[in-house]
Amino acid sequence: MSFLEGMSQEVKEKWKFENVMPIQEQMIPEMLAGRDVVAESPTGSGKTLAYVLPLLELTDGTKQQTQALIITPSQELSMQIVNVIREWTEGTPVTVTQLIGGANMQRQIEKLKKKPTIVVGTPGRLAELIKNKKLKMGDIRHIILDEGDQLLSRDHRVGVKNMIEAAHESRQVAVVSATITEDIEDVALRFMNNPLRLKVTAAEMPSSGKIVHSYVKTEIRDKTDVLRGLSHIQGLRALAFINNVDQLRMKEMKLQYEGAPVAVLYSDMNKFERQETLDKFRKGEIRILIATDLAARGLDIDGLTHVIHVNVPHTVEQYVHRSGRTGRAGADGEVLTLLSYPEERDYRKLAKGYKPVQKVWHGGKLIEGNSKTVSGQKTAPAKKKK
Template sequence: MNGIAELKPFLQDAWKKAGFSDLTAIQERTIPLIREGKDIIAESPTGTGKTLAYLLPILEKINPDLKNLQAVVLAPSRELVMQIHEVIQKFTQTVDISSISLIGGADMKRQIEKLKKHPQIAVGTPGRIKELIQAKKLKMHEVKTIVVDEVDQMFQSNQMDPVQDVVKTTLRDRQLLFFSATVSEKAEKTALTMMREPEVIRVNRSELPASAVEHIYFVCERRDKVDVLRRILKMGEVKAIAFVKDAAQLEELASKLNHKGVSVGVLQGEAYKTERETVMKNFRAGKFSLLLTTDLAARGLDIQAVTHVIHMDLPEDVQQYIHRSGRTGRMGAAGTVISIITVNQEGALKKFSQELGQSIEKKELFMGEIVEKRPKLDKPRPRTQGGKTARPSRK
């Protein structure tokens, strides 16, 4: 495929307007296959353009004259659904293609009213899409393509059963696309039971352009982690996401930082939809420089211009490190990933470094800056009396 030039003019125009140039590796490898109608299992690191890898060929296939649902995108979280829907809206501004977002927790009656306008694309969480199908408000007989985005997260959040139920409501000749930052063996086996001779595409980090993301770590006592975080945030233009292991720590950490004069936002997995939307809106608008969250609460987040990802607690495994770290340096942008660890965690972090083939450098904070090693201060010379070194007083 000759880059973006083979796609329809409205997509080429939207692509240029968005400021993109070349296709990324995952886009180059999947777009031609999707256009051919192949089923696909695609794995590519976070921030490499997976959303457009499937949306561009899907949008090209939509028939604007057919006022029926033609494509469905399933995503594991409300935030990811809204982000995908925004991308669709940006790329269809000049054509008569309509879309709808369908998320759990939102007013179902309002969604049903919007469905009466016959959108051609639906983006939603599996549970809500399934509900609407069962209520006979969402008709799947004309659906030609289903995308399951962030497949591994679907498994982790126990959403794979409704995903399979939704897929079963379509005709057998539909196209099925699985996309994820990591595709586990379990996910691949499940995909194979639902697909017809799928193409498996894996984009390795070695195929990506040189990353502009720096990976570093600081060693301190556990009790000093909050102060290290505070000092990082005071270094200048910072828009950071900090991860902790469990939700119980979030409010306590936020309280300690607020006490130190640092304004933060807290993203809870169990928060009401309106609360989450307010926090995300304020963070995107720069009303605070730090978003505190957990892996569960941060699923599906795609926030532009995040400068730092901070691991307050060491990730459980290398995949978790990848998912968290991918929140910065998206689409080739610069960024910094910082792990704040205790001395007995250094071995585990070095193991991550080896598995990733990624250098993670030990650094120190000194005088408001990140340095290789804290400079040694000259010891004050003892005062002299008449050219002789003064003896310490015995008092």
């Protein structure tokens, strides 16, 4: 924990963790030294604190000036980061404000007039506030792109680049994500100053927990029934991923009609609807929360026992991002894929490094069936409930 030695007394007193995560060990000293950083580390590996703690040291809360900007692709992630910063800045002069779509812009403008030290926001709302000259980028010396792969994708790339180039000329930029492709790295290099590339793999993560990767063979038409059955397992708390919104709506109608303790999360739900759904999930009134990648981006939910791939993801990056939601902070977890015959080839490619085990859904339970990894051999189909 050598990096803690040079930090403020407030940070030292609030540090209660037994272990330092590898990305924190690597990234914090480099950010404190003023370096630009491109950091890749698994979901749930402590990336937020790896940039928040240096920001608290690099900014001055006694100055009436907004000095740092954290850009995120989703409202939830913005809110989570703001909560983390508030926890660590309690009792200090450092202030933080969130600037997200779906919230009252006039209130945000009023808060900006007070010159918060750090602002956290989504690209659309930030662009509006900059255009209206309410957020003055010239003062900002530190910019973080959280979930950088999303922010530097074609959808947001130009807008984010414009924000960075409008910031102070001696700005520091950090890009963090669980997956950073060569393309994303190339884009980042265009507006960063000789960035240091950091990469932490899942194998380097300290973990006392065990993550099981498993699959249940099922017909496409039976996936909703399997989900409904899983939702009645005591103690299960799962985030289930579906590849597109149309399928999400169909599953929602059928599951709600059958009264299953399941809810869905859409990207176009307003802030209050999303918060109400998440509160019910955290309280255990809902056992399975179904979402697309877009709707679930940035969600950090403690105690998830399962991640369920209702559809096999399109890419390795999707599989990694989704799967990393369970088994956080050394807890056990399971990544379960509902696998139809047409999806088998894609699944073999995505999961080959994880040695997934086959399970069978039978009698209201997940039972380990053929424990061989998926390698093309024929296996017995899952038994249907009568």
